[in-house]
Amino acid sequence: MHVRSRQWLRARLLALLAALALPIALLAATPAHAAAKLTAAFTSDNYGSWWKGTFIVKNPNATAVTGWTLEFDLPPGVTMTGTYNGTSTTTGGHVVATNAYYNATVPANGSTEPYSFWFIGNGPIAAPLNCRVNGDKCDGTPDVPPTAPGAPALVDATAHSISLSWTAASRGDFPVASYDVLSGSVVLGSATSTSTTLTGLTPATAYSLTVRARDTRGNTGPAGAALSAATVDPASDTVPPTAPGNLRSTGVTSTSVSLAWDAATDNKRVAAYDVYQGGNLVQTVTGTTATVGQLSPATPYAFAVRARDAADNDSPASGTLDVTTGDLAGPGKYSRVGYFVQWGIYGRQYFVKNLETSGSAAKLDVINYAFENIDPTNLTCTAGVTKGTTADPQDPDQGTGAGDADADYARPMSAAQSVDGVADDGWSPLRGNLNQLKKLKAKHPNLKVVVSLGGWTYSKYFSDAAATDASRKKLVSSCIDIWIKGNLPSYNGAGGPGTGAGIFDGIDLDWEWPGSPDGHAGNHYSANDKQNLTLLLAEFRRQLDALGGSHKLLTAFTPADPAKIGQGWDLSRIFQYLDIANVQGYDFHGSGSDNSWEPNKTGQQANLYADPADPYPFHFSIENAVKTYLDAGVNPRKLTIGFPFYGRGWQNVTDGGAHGAWQAAGGAAPGQFAEEAGTRGYNNLITSVPNLTVHHDPVSVSTYGYTGNGGQWWTFDDTWSIGQKTAWLKSRNLLGAMVWEMSGDTPSGTLMNALDAGLK
Numbered sequence: 001m002h003v004r005s006r007q008w009l010r011a012r013l014l015a016l017l018a019a020l021a022l023p024i025a026l027l028a029a030t031p032a033h034a035a036a037k038l039t040a041a042f043t044s045d046n047y048g049s050w051w052k053g054t055f056i057v058k059n060p061n062a063t064a065v066t067g068w069t070l071e072f073d074l075p076p077g078v079t080m081t082g083t084y085n086g087t088s089t090t091t092g093g094h095v096v097a098t099n100a101y102y103n104a105t106v107p108a109n110g111s112t113e114p115y116s117f118w119f120i121g122n123g124p125i126a127a128p129l130n131c132r133v134n135g136d137k138c139d140g141t142p143d144v145p146p147t148a149p150g151a152p153a154l155v156d157a158t159a160h161s162i163s164l165s166w167t168a169a170s171r172g173d174f175p176v177a178s179y180d181v182l183s184g185s186v187v188l189g190s191a192t193s194t195s196t197t198l199t200g201l202t203p204a205t206a207y208s209l210t211v212r213a214r215d216t217r218g219n220t221g222p223a224g225a226a227l228s229a230a231t232v233d234p235a236s237d238t239v240p241p242t243a244p245g246n247l248r249s250t251g252v253t254s255t256s257v258s259l260a261w262d263a264a265t266d267n268k269r270v271a272a273y274d275v276y277q278g279g280n281l282v283q284t285v286t287g288t289t290a291t292v293g294q295l296s297p298a299t300p301y302a303f304a305v306r307a308r309d310a311a312d313n314d315s316p317a318s319g320t321l322d323v324t325t326g327d328l329a330g331p332g333k334y335s336r337v338g339y340f341v342q343w344g345i346y347g348r349q350y351f352v353k354n355l356e357t358s359g360s361a362a363k364l365d366v367i368n369y370a371f372e373n374i375d376p377t378n379l380t381c382t383a384g385v386t387k388g389t390t391a392d393p394q395d396p397d398q399g400t401g402a403g404d405a406d407a408d409y410a411r412p413m414s415a416a417q418s419v420d421g422v423a424d425d426g427w428s429p430l431r432g433n434l435n436q437l438k439k440l441k442a443k444h445p446n447l448k449v450v451v452s453l454g455g456w457t458y459s460k461y462f463s464d465a466a467a468t469d470a471s472r473k474k475l476v477s478s479c480i481d482i483w484i485k486g487n488l489p490s491y492n493g494a495g496g497p498g499t500g501a502g503i504f505d506g507i508d509l510d511w512e513w514p515g516s517p518d519g520h521a522g523n524h525y526s527a528n529d530k531q532n533l534t535l536l537l538a539e540f541r542r543q544l545d546a547l548g549g550s551h552k553l554l555t556a557f558t559p560a561d562p563a564k565i566g567q568g569w570d571l572s573r574i575f576q577y578l579d580i581a582n583v584q585g586y587d588f589h590g591s592g593s594d595n596s597w598e599p600n601k602t603g604q605q606a607n608l609y610a611d612p613a614d615p616y617p618f619h620f621s622i623e624n625a626v627k628t629y630l631d632a633g634v635n636p637r638k639l640t641i642g643f644p645f646y647g648r649g650w651q652n653v654t655d656g657g658a659h660g661a662w663q664a665a666g667g668a669a670p671g672q673f674a675e676e677a678g679t680r681g682y683n684n685l686i687t688s689v690p691n692l693t694v695h696h697d698p699v700s701v702s703t704y705g706y707t708g709n710g711g712q713w714w715t716f717d718d719t720w721s722i723g724q725k726t727a728w729l730k731s732r733n734l735l736g737a738m739v740w741e742m743s744g745d746t747p748s749g750t751l752m753n754a755l756d757a758g759l760k
Contacts, residue, residue, distance in 0.1 A: 038065055038106060040138040042127050050081075051125050054118040055097075057133055059106040060140075066105045067496065069135075070097040070117060072128035079122045086117040087428045095128070100427035101493025135217060137173075144172035146213035149179060151225035155195065158271050159203040159232045159312040165195040169213035169221055177216040182223060183207050190214075203312075204233035232310050240313035241266035244273060244305045247318040250289070254297040254326040255551040260289045264307035264315050271310045276317070278302055294545040296554075297579050298327040298637040298735075327637035327735060328579060329365070334729075334759040335736035337366040337555075337582060337640055338752075339452070341743060342407050342433060343387075347673055348681070350743035351417045352436035358749035360742060361440055363756040366448045366553070366580075368508045369437065370741070371455035372483065373403050379465040380478035381453065383408060383489050388457075391675055394594055396522020399457030409434045410494040419443065429499040430488075438503050449503060450553050451483040454510035456520050462511045463524040466532040472539045479507060480543055484552065506553025506579075507540060513559060514568030534573045541577040555580040560588070560625035571632035578638065582738040583629065585642035585725075588620035589715070591650055591668040593677040599667040602660055605648045605715040608701035608725050615662055621700070622725065626732065640736045641729055645744030645751050647685045647716030649678055653706070659695050660706040660713035669712040681744030682751055685714060696720050701728075719754040726758025 038059055045052040055072075059065050074080060074093040088097040103115040131138035150167030157163070169176050181189045181198060188209070189198045201207070207230070210223040241264040251258035264270050275283040275290045278301065283290050295301060302322050307315035329335045338360065344350035355361040375382040384403020392398065411432040412424035419439040424431040430438070437449050454462060465475040481487050484507070486500030513519045514529035526532075537554065544552040556574075558581045559565055575581070589603025603616060610619040622641055629639055652666025668678030672688070685705070686692070689712060692705040703721040705714045717725075726737065737755055745751045 037061075037136045037140060038068055038133045039136075039140045040070060040131060040133040042131065042138075044121070044125050044127070046125060051121045052118055053080075053121045053128070054116050055131075055133075055138075056116045057106055057112040059108060059110055062108050064105050064107050064110075068099050068104070068106065068112075068133055070131070070133050070138075071095065072131040072138075074128055075124070075126040077123040078126060078128075080119045081122060082120040084118050085112070085115045087425070088117075088119070098429060102427070104493075143174065143215075143217060143219050145219040146170060146172050146176050146215050146221035148222045148224040149194070149211045149213055152181070152209055152211050152227040154227060154229045156197075156271065156310075157229060157231055158308075158310045159234045160201050161197050161199045162201060162207065162209070162229050162231060163195070163197040164209065164211070164227070164229075166211050166224065168194050169224075172215060172219065172221070174215035174217045174219065176213045178214045180212050180214060180220070182210050182212065201231050203231050204235075206230040232312075234311045234313075237268055237309060237311035237313065239267045239309075241270050241307035241309050241315040243316040244288070244307050244318040247303065247305055247321045249321065249323050251291075252323060252326055254328050254330075255295050256291055256293040257295065257301065257303070257323045257325065258289070258291045259303060259305070259321070261305050261318060263288050266307070266309045268309060268311075270307050272308045274306045274308060274314075276304045276306070294551065295325050296541070296576065297325055298635045299576055300324045324635075327635075329637075329735060334734075335365045335580070335640060336363055336755065336759060337368060337580065337736065337738040338364050339368045339370050339739060339741040340433075340437075341370050341741050342404055344741075344743040345407055345411075345417075345433065348743045351413070352433055352440055353417055353419050354747070355742060356419055356440060356443065358745065358747060358752065360745065360749045360752040361444055361447065363749075363752055364447060365736075366450060366555075367437070367440075368450055368452045368555070368582075368738075369433070369504070370452040371458050371510065372451055372453050373399065373401070373458040374453070374461040374465055374475070376401050376461055378474075378478075379461060379471055380475055381482050382478075383482055383491070383495075385491060393592065393675075394521045394596065396460075396520075399520070400460060400522075402458070405489070405491045405495070406432065408432050409488055409500060410492045427493055429494050429496050431494055434488075434500055434503050441503070448505040448553060450506040450508045450555060451479075451504045452508040452510050452557075453479065454512060456512055459510070459512045459519055460523045462514065463526050463529050463532070466514075466529065466536040467526070469535070472532070472536050473543075476536070476539045476543045479540075480547070483507065484544070484547065505550075506544065506555065508553075508555045508557065508582075509537070509540070510557040511568075512557070513564050516564050516567045518564065530568050530570055533568055534570050534577075537574050537577040553579050555582060557582050557584065560584040560620060560622070562624075562628045565628055571629060571634055575634055575638050580640060580735060581629070581634075581638055582640050582642060583622075583625055585622045585625070585738075586644035586740065587648070589616070590648035591665070591678045593668060593671070593675060595667045599650070600665055602650050602653055602663055602665050602713045603715070604661070604697075604700060604702040604704065606642075606644050606702065606717055606721075607697075608721075608728055609699065611662075611697070611700035611702070613658065613662055614700075623728075626734070630732075636733045637735045639734045640738040641725070641734065642738045642740055643722060643725065643751075643755060644717055645739055645741060646679060646681050647705075647714040649680065649685075649689075649712055649714035651712050652710055653713040655706075655709040659693075659704070661695075661697070661704060663713070665713065669714065680714070682716060682718075683744060683746040685716060689714065694718065701725065717751065719750065722751060722754040723758050726755065730759070 146169040149169040152164040152166040155163035212223040245262035247261045304317045415423040488495035586606040610621040649669035650665035651669040653660040656663035671677045672680040672684045
């Protein structure tokens with residue numbers, strides 16, 4: 001429903017309840033007045049065939065509190081149908097309800113009345129159980145913490161470490177999440193299980209150690225009994241172990257390597273083995289196997305292992321083992337990456353739902369959601385609200401500070417525009433494209449979605465943001481905070497902490513172009529961009545890996561032009577951080593709205609091979625572009641090539657005996673949209689340009705269409721050229737294909753079907 005109709009329904013229901021004037025059964029909790037906490041009181045109204053359950057959120061504090069979340073469990077036999085004045089999700093009998101935008105702020109010493117959260121209950125009238133508001137008990141009483149764990153026992157000791165174990169604590173109000181090991185009041189280490197190894201200790205030193213439990217809410221229980229333990233004196237043993245032998249790989253995935261080795265020997269005992277990756281210590285184990293994770297796909301790594309005794313004498317290193325991780329697709333398989341453009345929901349009327357109805361979603365491996373911007377002042381990622389400052393494509397400030405939070409997560413999608421046929425309401429914290437992507441991922445669990453930063457008009461401030469170590473850390477942290485952790489800025493009742501979590505599986509960098517003056521008018525660039533881009537990618541990789549959990553993708557849109565590659569992309573270094581480079585396979589030639597590009601001569605925009613008839617002084621082709629990367633030693637299983645799902649066109653084109661190819665022209669042809677002369681999506685092109693005769697050039701492997709002498713000439717991809725190109729990329733063992741962009745395809749996914757078939 002739209003916002004207006006939902007509010008009307010709520011008003012009618014409230015009027016009905018007032019008119020019924022039935023007796024009220026009050027089941028209220030007694031509120032406490034703990035500072036900075038909210039409370040919630042529950043009431044119920046009986047209407048015979050159903051009953052109304054209401055939570056009145058109260059604020060006993062002297063200052064207003066903005067934002068509240070209720071959690072509770074439905075009693076046995078009770079179900080909940082409709083909910084109002086908030087958004088709820090139910091898992092089994094557990095309900096999580098968040099405020100609507102209009103009742104988010106609870107005034108000082110006030111409540112959410114008259115717009116408190118309520119639901120329609122079925123079954124026996126009973127107060128929900130385990131009620132909490134913003135994590136606190138609804139009645140204001142304090143949490144019950146865990147009990148004390150059992151006394152720790154000594155498992156092992158070395159010169160700089162002590163290993164302990166203990167019996168588990170019992171939970172209080174929340175499950176036990178972790179344990180702290182203390183020496184006096186100082187926390188020496190923490191663990192999520194009932195054992196740990198404390199490291200960095202002083203040799204030959206006695207410690208009195210206790211353990212306390214911490215629950216999932218952060219409440220700590222009392223410490224248990226103490227253990228007196230001492231570290232080893234290094235003077236007691238000066239003989240190191242022998243080197244571990246026969247280091248080998250026992251398993252490889254796209255993001256991990258499993259290792260094994262033969263045991264070392266020692267005059268007393270081997271206490272541990274240290275695993276090194278590229279000279280850096282990455283793991284310590286007590287056995288003779290280890291699995292190193294958080295690696296990048298299709299990337300070479302060097303490993304070595306050292307043994308260590310209890311006195312911390314290190315052995316010589318084992319032999320070095322070189323291992324290359326597997327690629328993202330897997331042997332004999334190919335990845336399919338497609339851009340979904342944020343603004344496609346407007347003139348193009350292309351929604352996330354169209355990815356599903358066309359069948360494309362089932363064929364894609366990665367969706368690149370384009371584009372998000374950099375704040376011009378703070379040099380941080382931003383979810384802007386201004387769609388653009390001007391329609392002039394050459395205005396240097398066209399994209400400065402621009403963005404579209406409305407399309408991203410604030411615009412309610414109708415049922416007809418929704419992936420699952422369920423409309424967004426007007427007050428949920430997540431709506432728009434991002435909510436639809438979330439629904440799409442639920443239908444396709446293996447589908448990954450990455451957020452694309454930059455693009456043609458949003459790359460202005462990359463150079464500034466990448467210029468220093470501090471600015472790189474600041475940019476990356478902000479991007480991860482907004483787009484990976486999902487802390488979307490509040491906007492029109494949408495957004496808030498964590499609302500976008502779980503939507504994006506990584507970050508795609510579309511910096512057009514580092515170190516080059518050939519980007520959008522007004523873009524900042526520097527001779528230092530090439531080095532700084534490498535450092536920026538390293539920082540993205542570091543912070544993404546630090547999140548833990550599943551591997552987060554780091555991809556980039558990279559140029560076909562060898563000059564641009566040389567100016568900004570260090571091919572010898574960047575691929576240790578990148579999972580995929582989507583190599584530009586289009587826009588080799590074209591003419592735009594302002595006729596500033598190549599208005600006077602036609603040219604193929606996505607040819608596989610160089611055309612001997614090409615009269616331009618430079619000869620772009622997909623083959624030449626990929627060769628630049630492969631000649632630099634880039635693993636082909638890191639590369640996709642771009643396929644255009646659109647055409648570029650000219651008008652007033654002479655025949656020249658070549659059906660208009662490479663011939664004189666009179667500027668850009670009329671486009672699909674008035675502001676985009678010279679460009680049409682594939683479906684629009686083949687259905688809206690009259691008398692277009694399609695030609696295939698087997699020499700350059702390119703497709704073009706011509707309306708006749710003096711008419712329009714268009715260069716694009718169709719099923720024929722896609723078939724030829726996919727066969728070629730498979731012959732070169734490339735990772736796969738990338739599409740710019742999905743809205744250009746036919747409603748039935750003609751081009752995506754051809755791409756998918758070609759990559760099987």
